[in-house]
Amino acid sequence: MRFLSCVVLIIAVAAPSQAQWKLDDAFKPAKPADLEDVKSTPAPAAAIVLFDGTSLGKWVKRDGKGEVKWTLKDGAMEGVKGHGDIITKDTFGGRFQLHVEFRVPYEPTGQGQGRGNSGVYLQGRYEVQVLDSYGLKSGKNDCAAIYGIAAPTVNACKAPTVWQSYDIEFAAPKFENGKKTEPAVMTVHHNGVKVHDAVKVTTDNTTSGLGGDPATPGPIMLQDHGHPVQFRNVWLLPVKE
Structure with missing residues (x-):
């Protein structure tokens, strides 16, 4: 009986996590394509591969020192609640293109920011939001928004549990004699759809960013929002000025 109780307990604990990656009959997609994973884009020869599905060796915890203990499974890394944000060991300045593929869990009882919340931060300071915003009218805090700055022009979300992609063209802010002359600029494609076109980022640190001197390079950061x-x-392609 004791052994049986342990087995039942293990199943009960594991079940919620598994359920988050499976849609139920209550979910009604707007069109069949919304249930199709985005086609994965191989890294160009000149790209810096930040995550290839096999190792978290290029990442550290937000403090810049701690070992990353996010879960590795089936070629993906999964955020672990309470572990905290992770950043690349390397920092990046100037102009570059960042490619990220992601998927959000199915959390139908969640509300607002409580559904598959995470974020991709350029230089650790400028966030492109990750969220389950499927079927919603997008705002400045929804999926593919430049957080708090600009809503995506189109909601290009796929259904939760389905793989999606960001291709983000980023230009760091410019400074002369310690004074900012040009803000950071971002163009974002979400699942191949352009949702931001050369948007000027009107802050030097969006919500929960790393902050620091915006005149210096910064890492890529992936957010743990529980x-x-x-x-x-995940790969990054430097672009010559």
Whole structure:
């Protein structure tokens, strides 16, 4: 009887996590394509591969020192609630293109920011929001928003549990004699759809960013917001000025 009780307990604990990656009959997609994973984009030869599905060796915790203990499974890394944000060991300045593939869990009872919440931060300071915003009218805090700055022009979300992609063209702010002359600029494609076109980022640190001197390079940061969001195939391509 004691052994049986342990087995039942293990199943009960594991079941909620598994359920988050399976849609139920209550979910009604707007169109079949919303249930199709985005096609994965291989890294170009000149790209810096930040995550290839096999190792978290290029990442550390937000403090810049701690070992990353996010879960590795099936070629993806999954955020672990309470572990905290993770950043790349390397920092990046100037102009670059960042490619990230992600998927959000199915959390139908969540409200607002409580559904598959995470974020991709450029230089650790400028966030492109990750959220389950499927079927919603997008705002400045929804999926693919430049958080708090600009809503995506189109809601290009796929259904939760389905792989999606960001391709973000980023230009760091410019400074002369310690004075900012140009703000950071971002163009974002979400699942191949352009949702931001050369948007000027009107702050030097969006909510929960790393802050620091905006004239200096910064890492890529992936946010732990308490939800098991997954990421795969993360690479960065420097662009010559």
